[in-house]
Amino acid sequence: MVRKGSYDRNGIKKGAWSEDEDNKLRSYILRYGHWNWRLLPKYAGLARCGKSCRLRWVNYLKPGVIKGNFTKQEENLIVELHSQLGPKWSSIAANLPGRTDNDIKNFWHTRIHKRRPNRNQIPKIITSPITTAELASSKENCDHVTFSNETGNESASSSINNANINTTSQNDYFSPLHYAEITVEAGNLSSEIFASNLSVEELEGGIYDDDFSYYDYGMDLFS
DNA sequence: AAGGCTATCAACCGCTATTAG
């Protein structure tokens, strides 16, 4: 999964890093720091450009970098931050200790983004209390919304569909995360809950659990 | 078993922002 090593006409190596190169870069930076990325490879004995060294350090060698699968909590945070900040990967990464912008970007493009059937629609996380009007506007801007309970059946659909929702503000979408949360609520509670103010914190507390995959339930919003 | 296809992720590239002179 790595690029084959090659040299450009200036003798600068490109492609996959060898263990020897990693060791050289790591030991140099741990000893002297990265005072100048452009000059660093020369002093570290590497036939690489400074940019390549920086990237390798930041994304792979830097102590504290976490490799491996993202947890559900991290995934949720990425979805939420992306909806708030857009593709500001470094800003998002700043909120996930140990994760790099590159990893988060890859994760988004290969897992999260891909699971949304309509990728042109950008989900908007609702961070203020959720009202019936907000719920309705989300409903307005989606092809269809179905509400189902935790077991996946659609027994709660009627309760929300009968809630007399009729506002028309534009560009207001529930994220898959919050849709999932609302879905669970809809399964357990009457439609009146949507007529009251319900904070995200209230929604998140006590509803979310690790066995619940919001992708399995939230996709209707984006189809 | 083999070839094609897809998913993943490390690394590259080009651009912008920031800093130093």
Next chain:
DNA sequence: ACTAATAGCGGTTGATAGCCT
């Protein structure tokens, strides 16, 4: 204030593992 150098960011590419037919 201007310019050049450097750092950092985000989009994209390419190699390969693994799945599918």
